[in-house]
Amino acid sequence: MEKESFILDRLLPVGTVVVALVALWYVAAVFLNAPFERDTAARNGTTITFAELLPKTMAQQRPVLPAPHQVIAELWDTTVNKAVTSKRSLVYHAWVTLSATLLGFAMGTVLGILLAIGIVHNRAMDRSLMPWVIASQTIPILAIAPMIIVVLNAVGLSGLMPKALISTYLSFFPVVVGMVKGLRSPEQIQLDLMHTYNASSAQTFWKLRWPSSMPYLFTSLKVAIAISLVGAIVGELPTGAVAGLGARLLAGSYYGQTVQIWAALFMAAAVAALLVIVVGIAHSAVLRRMGARA
Amino acid sequence: MDSRTAASVVCAQNLGLTFGTADGPVVALTDVNLTVDKGDFVSFIGPSGCGKTTFLRVIADLEKVTSGTITVNGMTPEEARHKRAYGYVFQAAALYPWRTIEKNIALPLEIMGYSGAEQKERIARTLELVNLEGFGKKYPWQLSGGMQQRASIARALAFDADLLLMDEPFGALDEIVRDHLNEQLLKLWARTNKTICFVTHSIPEAVYLSTRIVVMSPRPGRVTDVIESTLPNERPLDIRESPEFLEIAHRVREGLRAGHSYE
Ligand SMILES: Nc1ncnc2c1ncn2[C@@H]1O[C@H](COP(=O)(O)OP(=O)(O)OP(=O)(O)O)[C@@H](O)[C@H]1O
Ligand SMILES: [Mg+2]
Numbered sequence: 001m002e003k004e005s006f007i008l009d010r011l012l013p014v015g016t017v018v019v020a021l022v023a024l025w026y027v028a029a030v031f032l033n034a035p036f037e038r039d040t041a042a043r044n045g046t047t048i049t050f051a052e053l054l055p056k057t058m059a060q061q062r063p064v065l066p067a068p069h070q071v072i073a074e075l076w077d078t079t080v081n082k083a084v085t086s087k088r089s090l091v092y093h094a095w096v097t098l099s100a101t102l103l104g105f106a107m108g109t110v111l112g113i114l115l116a117i118g119i120v121h122n123r124a125m126d127r128s129l130m131p132w133v134i135a136s137q138t139i140p141i142l143a144i145a146p147m148i149i150v151v152l153n154a155v156g157l158s159g160l161m162p163k164a165l166i167s168t169y170l171s172f173f174p175v176v177v178g179m180v181k182g183l184r185s186p187e188q189i190q191l192d193l194m195h196t197y198n199a200s201s202a203q204t205f206w207k208l209r210w211p212s213s214m215p216y217l218f219t220s221l222k223v224a225i226a227i228s229l230v231g232a233i234v235g236e237l238p239t240g241a242v243a244g245l246g247a248r249l250l251a252g253s254y255y256g257q258t259v260q261i262w263a264a265l266f267m268a269a270a271v272a273a274l275l276v277i278v279v280g281i282a283h284s285a286v287l288r289r290m291g292a293r294a
Numbered sequence: 295m296d297s298r299t300a301a302s303v304v305c306a307q308n309l310g311l312t313f314g315t316a317d318g319p320v321v322a323l324t325d326v327n328l329t330v331d332k333g334d335f336v337s338f339i340g341p342s343g344c345g346k347t348t349f350l351r352v353i354a355d356l357e358k359v360t361s362g363t364i365t366v367n368g369m370t371p372e373e374a375r376h377k378r379a380y381g382y383v384f385q386a387a388a389l390y391p392w393r394t395i396e397k398n399i400a401l402p403l404e405i406m407g408y409s410g411a412e413q414k415e416r417i418a419r420t421l422e423l424v425n426l427e428g429f430g431k432k433y434p435w436q437l438s439g440g441m442q443q444r445a446s447i448a449r450a451l452a453f454d455a456d457l458l459l460m461d462e463p464f465g466a467l468d469e470i471v472r473d474h475l476n477e478q479l480l481k482l483w484a485r486t487n488k489t490i491c492f493v494t495h496s497i498p499e500a501v502y503l504s505t506r507i508v509v510m511s512p513r514p515g516r517v518t519d520v521i522e523s524t525l526p527n528e529r530p531l532d533i534r535e536s537p538e539f540l541e542i543a544h545r546v547r548e549g550l551r552a553g554h555s556y557e
Contacts, residue, residue, distance in 0.1 A: 187388075189386060189388045192382075194405075195356060196354055196356070196375065196380070196382045197378065197402050197406065198376050198405075207390075207401065207405070208390070211390070211392045291391065291433035291435075293435060
């Protein structure tokens with residue numbers, strides 16, 4: 001077989017899609033921002049040619065859809081040009097959200113694993129708990145998040161914890177479902193083998209069920225970390241939080257700062273991608289250590 | 295319990311086992327009477343589905359009898375299992391894919407609490423026994439099917455169980471490797487004085503290895519003949535051409551034919 005070429009096989013297809021998307025975006029920006037320019041011109045009793053209109057649609061203060069370069073300029077300005085401790089730095093806001101995400105993800109993972117262990121080892125828990133676990137996810141998070149925040153505020157919990165708890169609420173679910181499946185994935189013959197050794201439940205767990213469940217765990221974790229971030233951002237919305245990507249989104253929409261909104265959105269997407277990549281790296285590192293085929 | 299029961303390794307009396315399945319009960323074993331004495335090498339032979347695996351699983355306490363009684367080392371199979379009385383070689387290798395070959399062999403040793411040094415020594419010894427020296431650090435997928443099966447035998451030999459239950463361990467191997475392992479197994483058996491229950495589909499293998507051959511027939515699974523071998527304990531491979539050997543093989547074939555219905 002031919003050697004894989006990174007440029008031809010990876011960069012070219014991805015690059016083509018990116019270029020196409022950016023082009024489409026510019027067209028959409030011009031199209032969506034043009035009415036404002038025409039109205040302005042009409043109010044001033046002048047007419048505006050397309051050639052005059054074109055650059056203006058890409059340089060508005062509060063465009064309906066900011067052009068890509070505006071968003072990039074805003075991202076650059078709020079990350080590189082501001083001290084990371086400044087309230088105007090997007091890095092600062094991203095860190096605020098990220099810390100809640102990571103805390104919530106950690107708690108959700110632990111909770112999910114513990115519940116899965118209970119469900120797999122105890123019939124009563126399997127029957128009583130699983131329906132509730134599923135029911136918990138049928139409630140829209142947007143409906144329940146404000147209540148959680150309010151209730152927790154009433155008992156004196158504010159700041160990081162309520163947001164992290166919403167992340168936990170979202171992220172434990174894929175972990176439970178994946179781990180129940182993973183811990184039940186050993187074949188009968190592998191379990192019989194443990195039985196012939198008169199292995200204890202704990203030994204069977206650590207030497208068979210746990211290693212068997214690793215592929216399932218990491219697949220779940222990839223989903224869990226991404227929705228943890230969503231949870232943390234949603235948790236910042238109802239409180240009118242002063243910091244965090246959610247707060248940036250909210251403030252942006254209050255003041256019609258669409259460029260700020262889009263910058264925050266892109267930051268959130270970048271953070272999510274980064275988190276999923278990190279989990280992915282951990283995944284392949286663990287599988288490699290477990291002797292998976294290269 | 296008479297004295298014979300107490301001295302025997304496996305003693306089954308009027309043993310029956312019926313599986314309750316969705317399409318009604320399946321009688322896997324019925325009216326099995328069998329005694330395996332200490333130091334015996336007993337082969338079980340019979341057509342597919344006659345209950346050979348089921349009987350081995352009963353001894354191993356992986357299935358419960360539905361009628362009759364069975365003792366293992368004079369105890370119930372469950373008590374015997376708690377005492378780790380036997381090593382079991384399954385029909386498939388059942389190695390854990392995330393463990394290297396030596397770690398797979400170490401699995402029972404870890405569970406039974408052998409020290410690290412002891413584990414190392416036993417891994418080396420059993421790897422040599424099944425001719426897998428140098429493959430300890432490999433993962434199961436890096437080995438052929440036959441090598442995997444040998445590794446699973448090594449795993450069953452690593453700890454000190456006097457009873458070895460082997461379910462068609464050499465079924466997937468080529469003739470030459472099979473001959474070699476048969477020889478090795480006989481040597482091991484002679485040296486260690488283990489009791490071995492061995493399932494096979496091969497008449498020559500059964501005759502070559504066994505002190506007794508249990509012929510079974512299906513629907514319902516039962517014992518139709520128990521043949522005592524008259525071969526000496528010392529058995530070179532070419533004993534298989536001797537008249538005595540062919541005579542026993544003939545009896546086994548007759549027994550199989552009698553129990554086999556061609557409906
Ligand atoms: N768990 C089970 N549930 C229901 N029926 C079973 C189960 N295990 C085995 N049986 C049935 O019991 C009978 C004996 O099966 P067993 O596996 O002991 O046969 P075998 O002699 O080992 O066959 P083979 O030579 O093909 O391995 C078969 O009819 C089989 O369908
Ligand atoms: Mg079988």
